[in-house]
Amino acid sequence: MSALYLLVIVSICVAGAFLAAFIWCVKTNQYEDQKGSSLRMLYDDEFQREIYK
Amino acid sequence: MPAVEEDKIFIREKKNKALPLCYHCGTPCITNTITIDDNVFCCDGCLLVYEILNKNGLCDYYKLQSHPGLSQIKPVRKDKYAYLDNDEIAKQLYKFTNGDYTIITFYIPGVHCSSCMWLLEHLNKVNNGIIESRLNFTTKEITIHFSKNKISLRKITELLATIGYEPYISLDEANKKKTKNFNKSKIYKLGVAGFCFGNIMMMSFPEYLSHNSGIEQQYAHLFRYMNLALAMPVFFYSASEFFVTAWKGLLQKTLNIDAPIALAIIITFLRSIYEIAGNTGGGYLDSLCGIVFFMLVGRVVQERTYKSISFHRDYKSYFPIAVNVVTVNGIQSKRLQELKEKDIVQLHNDEIIPADAIVLKGNAFIDYSFVTGESEPVAIMQNEMVYAGGKQVGEQLTIQIIKPVAGSYLTSLWNHYAFSKDKEEKNDAGSAIHVLSRYFTWILLSLALCTAIYWSVYDPSKIIISVTAMLIVACPCALLLCVTFTNGNLLRIFSNNGLFLRDATVIEQLGKLDHIVFDKTGTITQSGNNHFICSGHQLTEEEKDLLYSVISPSKHPYSKAIAAWLGHRGASQVSAWKETPGKGLDAIINGNRILVGSGEFAGIPKDKIKEGNASVYIRINDKITSFHTSSVFRDSIPQIIPALSQQYKLSLLSGDNDRQKILLEDLFGKTSELLFEQKPIDKLHYIESLQQNNKHILMIGDGLNDAGALQQSNVGITLADDINNFTPSCDAILDAKRFAFLPSVLKLAKASRYIIGASFIVSIIYNIIGLFFAMQGILRPMVAAILMPCSTISIVIISSGVSSLVARRLHLSLKIKE
Numbered sequence: 019m020s021a022l023y024l025l026v027i028v029s030i031c032v033a034g035a036f037l038a039a040f041i042w043c044v045k046t047n048q049y050e051d052q053k054g055s056s057l058r059m060l061y062d063d064e065f066q067r068e069i070y071k
Numbered sequence: 072m073p074a075v076e077e078d079k080i081f082i083r084e085k086k087n088k089a090l091p092l093c094y095h096c097g098t099p100c101i102t103n104t105i106t107i108d109d110n111v112f113c114c115d116g117c118l119l120v121y122e123i124l125n126k127n128g129l130c131d132y133y134k135l136q137s138h139p140g141l142s143q144i145k146p147v148r149k150d151k152y153a154y155l156d157n158d159e160i161a162k163q164l165y166k167f168t169n170g171d172y173t174i175i176t177f178y179i180p181g182v183h184c185s186s187c188m189w190l191l192e193h194l195n196k197v198n199n200g201i202i203e204s205r206l207n208f209t210t211k212e213i214t215i216h217f218s219k220n221k222i223s224l225r226k227i228t229e230l231l232a233t234i235g236y237e238p239y240i241s242l243d244e245a246n247k248k249k250t251k252n253f254n255k256s257k258i259y260k261l262g263v264a265g266f267c268f269g270n271i272m273m274m275s276f277p278e279y280l281s282h283n284s285g286i287e288q289q290y291a292h293l294f295r296y297m298n299l300a301l302a303m304p305v306f307f308y309s310a311s312e313f314f315v316t317a318w319k320g321l322l323q324k325t326l327n328i329d330a331p332i333a334l335a336i337i338i339t340f341l342r343s344i345y346e347i348a349g350n351t352g353g354g355y356l357d358s359l360c361g362i363v364f365f366m367l368v369g370r371v372v373q374e375r376t377y378k379s380i381s382f383h384r385d386y387k388s389y390f391p392i393a394v395n396v397v398t399v400n401g402i403q404s405k406r407l408q409e410l411k412e413k414d415i416v417q418l419h420n421d422e423i424i425p426a427d428a429i430v431l432k433g434n435a436f437i438d439y440s441f442v443t444g445e446s447e448p449v450a451i452m453q454n455e456m457v458y459a460g461g462k463q464v465g466e467q468l469t470i471q472i473i474k475p476v477a478g479s480y481l482t483s484l485w486n487h488y489a490f491s492k493d494k495e496e497k498n499d500a501g502s503a504i505h506v507l508s509r510y511f512t513w514i515l516l517s518l519a520l521c522t523a524i525y526w527s528v529y530d531p532s533k534i535i536i537s538v539t540a541m542l543i544v545a546c547p548c549a550l551l552l553c554v555t556f557t558n559g560n561l562l563r564i565f566s567n568n569g570l571f572l573r574d575a576t577v578i579e580q581l582g583k584l585d586h587i588v589f590d591k592t593g594t595i596t597q598s599g600n601n602h603f604i605c606s607g608h609q610l611t612e613e614e615k616d617l618l619y620s621v622i623s624p625s626k627h628p629y630s631k632a633i634a635a636w637l638g639h640r641g642a643s644q645v646s647a648w649k650e651t652p653g654k655g656l657d658a659i660i661n662g663n664r665i666l667v668g669s670g671e672f673a674g675i676p677k678d679k680i681k682e683g684n685a686s687v688y689i690r691i692n693d694k695i696t697s698f699h700t701s702s703v704f705r706d707s708i709p710q711i712i713p714a715l716s717q718q719y720k721l722s723l724l725s726g727d728n729d730r731q732k733i734l735l736e737d738l739f740g741k742t743s744e745l746l747f748e749q750k751p752i753d754k755l756h757y758i759e760s761l762q763q764n765n766k767h768i769l770m771i772g773d774g775l776n777d778a779g780a781l782q783q784s785n786v787g788i789t790l791a792d793d794i795n796n797f798t799p800s801c802d803a804i805l806d807a808k809r810f811a812f813l814p815s816v817l818k819l820a821k822a823s824r825y826i827i828g829a830s831f832i833v834s835i836i837y838n839i840i841g842l843f844f845a846m847q848g849i850l851r852p853m854v855a856a857i858l859m860p861c862s863t864i865s866i867v868i869i870s871s872g873v874s875s876l877v878a879r880r881l882h883l884s885l886k887i888k889e
Contacts, residue, residue, distance in 0.1 A: 022290060026297060030270060037266040044258050054208030057185040058192070 093117050096235075097138030113142065120234050124190070127197050132190045139186030141235040151419075152232070154393030154404035155225040164224070164240065166214070172202075173219045177231065177238035182211045191236060198222050198230065213238075240392060257312075257374070261367040264309035267301040268360035272856075274298055278353045279853045295347045295354070302356040306340050310363045328508035331515060331547050336362065339543045355543055358855045362548050365863045369555030373562070373575045389441070389460070389775060389799075390476075394418075394425050397469065407476055418468040424461045427479040428470035429454060435468055436627070437461040440592055441774040442481050442751070460775060465627065484751050484779050502579055503824075504554050507831075511547050518545075522846045530848075537848035544841030544855055549834030549862045557827050557870040561819065564878045569809025570788075570816050577802045580786045581820035583767045587715055588758060588780065590772035591725035591735075594790050597705050603636055608694040616640050618689060621658040621665050625650055629687050630667070633698060666690040670697075704738075707811035712738050714814040719769075724749045724757060726776050755779030769817075775799050815881040822877045830870045837862035 043049060090099035094110035095117035105112040108125075112118040120140060124132055132139060155161055167174040182188070187206075191213055194204045200222025204215045213236075215227060231238050274294045313333045320327035336359060343354025396405040397415040405414070407425055415431065418424065424437070435451035442460035451457055457470060459479035476482065519538050526533045558575035565572055572578065589595055610618065619640040622630040627650075647659040655668015666673045666689070673688035675695060686699040715721060721743040723735060729747040739745060746757065758768050758780050770777065770784035773791065778799040781787030789801040790810065805813065841858050844850040 023293065026274070026293065029273075030297070030301075033266060033270055037262060040262045041259055044255060044262070051207040051209045054188060054206060057188050057208065060185070 092138060093140075093142075094133065095121055095138065095140035096142040097140075098142050116235075117142065123197065123234060129190060129193055129196060132186050135186040135189055136184045139184050139190075141181050150395070152225050152228045153395070154391075154406075155228055156223065157393065157404050157406070160393055160404075160406055161224045168219065171218055171220050172216070173224075174214060174216050175224065175227075176212050176214045177228075177240070178210075178212050179206075179231070179236045179238050180211060181236050182206065182208065182213075187236065190234065194230070197234075198226075201227065257367065257371055260309040260312070261364070261371055264305050264360060264364040264367055267305045267309075268357070268364040271298045271301050271357045271360050274301075275353060275357045275852075275856065279856070291353075298353065298356045299344065299347055302340070302343070302360060305360045305363050306336065309367065310336050313363075313366070326509055326512045328504055328547065328551055331508065331512045332362070332366065332551070335542055335545075335548075338539050342539045342543070353852055355852050355855050358543065358852070358859045361856075361859050361863070365552060365860075366548050366555075369552045369559070372559030373555040390423060390425055394422075410472060410476055412472055412475060414472045416470050416472060418463045418470060420463060420465060420467075422463055424457050424459050424463070424470065426459045426472045426476045427474040428457055428459075428472045430457055431469045431471050433466055433468040434627075435463065435470075436465045438464050442776050481751075481775065484755075487752070487755060487779060490779075490782055502576060503827075504551070507550065508547060511550065515542070515545050518842065518846075526848070533848040537846055540845035540848065540850040540855075541842055544845050544850060544858065545838050549837055549866055550831055552863055553830035553834055553866045553870050554827055556867050557823055557830065557874055560871040560874045561823055564819065564874065564883060565816060568812045568816060568883050569806030570803055570812075571805075572803045573801070577786060578820055578823055580767070580802070581769070581817060582822075582824045584719065584769045584786065584817065586720045586722070586761055586766045587769045587771065588722045588724060588761075588784070590754075590770075590774070590777045590780075591723060591731075592727055593773035594771055595704055595708055595723070595735075597703055604699050605696060606699075607696045608691075610689075610691075610696055614691055614694075616643060617660050617663060617665060617691065618667070620645055620660055621648070621656055621667055624648065625656055630656070633687065663692055664690075705807065705810060709738070710811060711813055715817075716740055716743070718814075718817075720766075722746070722757075722761075724754045724780065726750070751776045751779050755783045758783045771805070772799075812883060815883050818881055819874070819878055819883065823874065826870060826873045826877070829873065830866050833869060834862060834866055 048055075091111045092098065093100050093113035095112055098113040098117075100111050100113045105115060105118050107118060107121065110121065112121065117140060124130055155164075162168075165173055165175055179191070182191070188208055191206045192204055194215065195201045198221075200218050200220075202216040202218060204213055206213045217227060228238060228240070274297055277294055278291065310333075313329045313336060316327060317329040317333035320330055339355045339359040339362075343356045343359065346352040346354045390407060393404045393406050394410060395402050395417040396410070397417060402417060410416075410425060416425065416428065430451055430453050432453070435453075435455075435457055436448050437451055437457055438448040439458070439461045440448075441462070442458065448464050456473075458481060459474075459476070460481040519541050522541060523534050523538050526537055555575075558578050561578050562572055562575060615637055619634065619637045620643045622634050625631075643660050645658050645660050647657075649657045651657070651668070651672070655666060655672040658665045658667075667687060670686070670688045673690040673695065675688055675690075686697050689696045689698070712721065716739070721739055723739060723743065723745045725745075725747050726749055727747065732745065732747065735745055746753075749757070754772075754777060758770060761768055762783070762785075768784040768786075770780045770787045771790060772778075772781055772787070773789060777787075777789075781789065781799060781801045786803065787801040788803045788805050789799060790805050790807050792807045837858060841850070841855070844854055
């Protein structure tokens with residue numbers, strides 16, 4: 019039964035990781051433009067980013 | 072005298088579908104002459120875009136969607152964006168710049184499909200000065216990273232405009248950015264509350280399920296302290312906004328709806344700590360987190376915003392950022408704020424007069440439809456006044472400013488006290504929910520007091536248990552939830568039917584209305600779609616050819632309108648042609664004298680000239696024909712007005728003259744009030760006078776001339792042919808294509824009060840059940856944990872289900888129509 023301690027901690031950590039992922043998504047504006055992202059992934063040629071020097 | 076012939080009415084014909092469609096924009100092509108690579112184009116503008124894209128290998132644009140472009144028939148004037156060369160102005164628009172590397176964000180209303188997105192994100196292929204461009208499809212904003220030394224801001228703007236994505240640049244841009252990140256903190260709070268709620272729920276199960284035997288002490292400790300730890304972020308972070316608003320209310324000596332919630336949360340939290348620390352039970356932490364989580368969900372749903380629509384525009388966003396000022400050093404672009412009296416300004420076709428001024432040079436032909444509602448442009452002589460907000464139609468015009476921008480006739484409307492009120496706050500304060508919550512709190516507190524007195528007589532040990540349990544279970548969250556979820560669902564239904572509300576407080580106001588006031592020009596009638604009424608002598612085909620030859624060189628708007636009506640014809644040799652500004656055209660073809668112009672100019676006796684009619688008289692030898700235009704009602708008006716007049720009192724306010732009075736009287740019926748030649752301030756005063764008789768007014772308008780009335784009314788709806796275009800400040804924007812749904816939408820808003828009432832009764836029943844247990848001091852955490860989600864879920868189902876059902880019965884669509 020003492021495995022319960024470990025299991026509870028592991029389950030909280032896993033759930034916590036999802037919470038962190040959610041907050042990161044919101045913070046980096048990934049929910050801002052859901053339609054745009056779904057269109058962008060359909061382009062055949064990769065969007066070429068030139069590195070500015 | 073010419074024989075009197077019957078008047079003929081010509082309705083502008085819809086375009087023939089058999090014509091080939093423009094490869095770029097899909098408009099039917101009237102001419103087949105503009106072609107390249109076997110593709111037909113409707114105009115040179117579209118062809119130019121194709122050529123630019125073809126040259127840069129961007130023709131995939133046409134593969135993603137057929138006819139993705141926007142019609143380029145209206146070319147962009149060459150120097151339109153010259154003001155962006157002015158560093159002061161450009162600096163205001165930059166998001167970031169280090170002198171070379173610059174980032175700028177534009178709002179592009181024309182974005183509509185995947186091709187737009189593809190093209191706009193490949194701008195770096197067109198010009199290597201552009202490093203990266205990224206479009207936010209939802210907000211229609213493009214962020215461009217570019218090297219300022221390689222390409223100027225003006226060039227970028229002009230590039231966007233030439234390929235058909237003209238950006239919308241306004242002075243308000245700076246204010247817009249602030250509201251952006253507003254909602255994020257609420258989402259974080261929601262995420263944290265959801266996480267904690269789920270985990271606490273899970274860890275409460277062992278205790279609930281092993282109630283009779285009792286779980287082992289060590290595990291009970293583990294779960295209880297874990298729960299307490301998880302409840303901490305909910306109490307101190309997620310629930311903080313309830314405390315803040317409740318405290319603000321207390322400071323103003325009012326009990327708002329958040330006060331009993333904050334009280335319930337605090338008491339639940341303290342009692343749970345007491346139970347856990349004293350090892351007497353597990354507390355009510357799952358209920359606490361559940362309350363916070365569901366309340367936050369409700370608020371996020373209700374605070375849905377339309378990212379690409381702005382409700383708070385005033386005249387500043389209608390005016391240009393800068394104007395061309397004639398100085399000793401030539402023409403310079405000057406920011407509007409720097410414009411002073413006596414400055415001489417050059418205006419081009421379609422440009423807006425920035426301040427009251429005097430005409431110095433050129434034929435002024437001013438379209439005041441936005442300011443006054445007058446539908447016909449007026450000709451203005453030299454040295455006469457022109458007013459701010461009017462739009463020059465036709466040739467270039469030079470004017471001298473005589474009043475500062477803020478002091479003009481139009482802008483002074485915004486100094487009226489109606490604009491100093493915050494309508495959102497006013498709506499919210501008068502809302503039924505706040506009235507109810509006050510009663511709720513007092514009833515709850517007095518019940519708690521009665522219970523406390525009862526137990527102090529019979530069993531004092533139960534006072535604390537029963538009173539705290541009461542406050543925990545009788546939290547008004549169900550009451551609040553039924554409002555937030557009903558409103559959230561209604562906002563969604565409304566927006567699917569073309570009505571975009573500024574916020575949820577407008578719904579309640581929509582339900583209370585009893586009087587609707589319409590604007591005429593642009594609201595009842597459709598701008599840009601006119602009947603041509605041709606009276607007097609009806610032209611023969613040969614005469615039409617003659618007329619075409621005379622008017623086609625003229626740039627006057629009436630000439631252009633008649634030429635468009637005649638269609639493309641062969642031009643004959645004109646032996647004499649003269650245009651007298653403000654009067655008309657005089658020409659001779661094959662010995663036929665042709666006069667086109669005002670009645671006086673065409674030599675028509677004074678008594679024959681119809682007063683007030685914007686007419687053009689044509690005299691071919693001695694046969695007289697007159698043309699006048701008459702505006703056309705919107706298609707849905709004949710159904711809407713009778714439907715609305717059954718339930719509401721109607722009025723019409725028009726800035727125009729009363730030449731359509733008889734027609735409008737037929738439409739509105741005898742009981743409605745029809746007022747003509749109303750100035751913007753008159754409209755505002757009319758609404759005010761109705762409100763003094765305790766009427767709740769809905770104002771439906773479209774232009775700046777209605778801005779005062781829209782602001783003063785209880786609900787101001789702006790009708791817009793394109794919801795992304797300019798709209799004056801208002802409570803809601805209605806897509807003109809969905810005008811026909813207005814009666815149903817208003818019925819739904821009315822029904823929402825009953826829906827909220829019904830779900831309120833359900834929540835009261837739950838509260839009574841909870842209180843029944845709590846008053847006896849036998850409320851167990853598990854009962855609370857079951858009651859709370861049950862009440863929440865049933866209320867969500869009732870409120871959204873019933874509102875969707877009502878919407879369906881009113882034939883409103885529940886899904887987004889493209």
